Every structure is written in C-alpha cells, then in structure tokens.
Amino acid sequence: MSTFFNSLGRSMTRAPRSTKRSPTPTSATFPADPSAPKAAPSAGPKPLYLCSPFVESALVKGNFKTIVMLPKYCDIMEWVAVNIFDFYNNLNEFYGCLTEFCTQQNCPTMSAGATLNYTWINQDRKHVHLPAPTYIDYVMTWVQNMLDDDNVFPTKSGQDFPPSFPSTVKHIYRQLLRVFAHIYHAHYAQILHLRSEPHFNSLFAHFLAFGGEFELLEMKDMHGSSSAPVGVGALWERWKGMGILTQ
Numbered sequence: 001m002s003t004f005f006n007s008l009g010r011s012m013t014r015a016p017r018s019t020k021r022s023p024t025p026t027s028a029t030f031p032a033d034p035s036a037p038k039a040a041p042s043a044g045p046k047p048l049y050l051c052s053p054f055v056e057s058a059l060v061k062g063n064f065k066t067i068v069m070l071p072k073y074c075d076i077m078e079w080v081a082v083n084i085f086d087f088y089n090n091l092n093e094f095y096g097c098l099t100e101f102c103t104q105q106n107c108p109t110m111s112a113g114a115t116l117n118y119t120w121i122n123q124d125r126k127h128v129h130l131p132a133p134t135y136i137d138y139v140m141t142w143v144q145n146m147l148d149d150d151n152v153f154p155t156k157s158g159q160d161f162p163p164s165f166p167s168t169v170k171h172i173y174r175q176l177l178r179v180f181a182h183i184y185h186a187h188y189a190q191i192l193h194l195r196s197e198p199h200f201n202s203l204f205a206h207f208l209a210f211g212g213e214f215e216l217l218e219m220k221d222m223h224g225s226s227s228a229p230v231g232v233g234a235l236w237e238r239w240k241g242m243g244i245l246t247q
C-alpha cells in the first residue's frame with residue numbers, strides 16, 4: 001500500500017482500499033446455458049435460482065477469472081484483504097434490503113437447503129440453532145470487527161499481515177458463503193422482486209471465482225453433506241458448466 005494511504009487516519013483507511021478492488025463488472029449477461037431447461041421456472045421442483053433465465057442472469061460476460069487474478073505488483077495479502085472488504089460491504093448492502101423479510105418468524109433457522117440449517121458455535125463451544133437474522137447479524141458483526149482490527153487486517157505502512165491471516169480469511173469466507181446460501185435459499189423471490197438477481201448473481205459468481213482462485217473455498221462448504229446438500233452448490237456446478245467459473 002502506498003504511504004499516502006497509510007498516512008491517513010485509521011477511520012480513513014478503508015475508503016482507499018476499495019479503490020484497488022476488483023469491482024464486480026456491470027456490462028452484459030451470462031452466456032445462455034444450452035443445457036438449461038426451457039420450461040417455465042414454476043414447472044419443476046427446482047429452486048428458482050437454478051432455472052432459466054435466472055441462472056444466466058448477470059451483468060458479466062464470460063469467465064470471472066480475469067477479474068480475480070492478482071494484479072501485477074500487488075501484494076497477495078492486500079489483494080485478498082481489499083476483495084474481502086468489498087464482498088462484505090456488497091453482501092451487507094444486499095442483506096440490508098432483505099431485513100424486513102428475514103425475520104425471526106419467517107426464518108427461525110439459518111436455512112440454506114431443504115434439509116440444511118447451519119448452527120452457530122456459542123461461547124461454550126456448543127452448536128446452537130439461531131434464527132437466520134440473529135445468525136447473520138453475528139456473522140456480519142464478527143467480520144466487521146475483524147476488518148476494523150489493525151492486528152487482523154493491517155492498514156499501516158510496514159505492518160505485516162499476521163501469520164493467521166490465511167486461516168482467518170477462510171473462516172470469513174465460510175461464513176459469508178452461508179449468508180449467500182441463506183439468501184438464495186430463503187429470499188430469492190424477494191431478490192427477483194427487487195430485480196436485483198443480475199447484480200446478486202454477479203456478486204456471488206465473483207465471490208466464488210475469487211474464492212476458487214485463492215483457495216478460500218472448501219469443497220465441503222460448497223456441497224454440504226449428501227443428507228443436507230447446500231442449495232447453492234448446485235448453482236456453482238451450473239455456472240462451472242456454463243463456463244462462467246473455472247476449476
């Protein structure tokens with residue numbers, strides 16, 4: 001990072017970071033998926049987000065690999081940090097539009113598939129079920145606190161990233177993936193109602209491509225178990241089949 005950015009006060013250090021991000025592009029649609037079902041989305045038991053035209057709906061043409069690759073002369077830790085910062089902020093903004101729907105009544109568990117409900121590990125190391133809005137609030141607060149902590153996400157000149165940084169960002173990635181997974185599973189109708197599905201698909205595809213490129217995604221987190229598959233795991237497979245994501 002330049003010393004100019006680092007000479008700014010702590011409260012100012014986040015804004016320059018976003019200028020170096022790999023922004024989710026905004027100019028086209030995913031190529032049509034030749035294997036996509038032509039039936040109306042309501043005709044099958046498939047979730048809407050796996051159905052045409054929604055599965056192709058995005059603002060990006062082609063493969064995401066080019067926008068996630070490490071730019072020349074950019075430190076890899078810094079590149080990961082700025083992108084995590086960006087994914088977090090964008091996801092937070094989307095979720096902010098859904099909070100009136102994601103309530104304790106509508107979402108009593110952190111669901112992400114027909115048989116999948118994530119548990120939170122509490123202070124006693126016990127797995128507990130939480131309503132989705134509570135779970136997501138915990139995740140977002142936890143991530144925000146880390147982004148604000150200079151010992152975790154250093155912003156000052158000459159300050160190294162801690163050795164634990166790679167494992168920290170993997171933890172963050174896992175939890176942000178769960179938030180994406182809940183939104184797709186439980187709130188896709190509202191995303192469609194807001195006509196935000198191209199943006200949301202692009203954000204998620206960007207998140208997955210970045211996670212793949214820098215090995216931040218665990219396969220088991222993407223697929224879940226056979227008895228409790230992750231809903232968006234199927235979306236990920238479809239996008240790989242369409243050539244939007246590699247791996």
Ligand SMILES: [Zn+2]
Binds near residue numbers: 102103106107133182
């Ligand atoms: Zn919800």
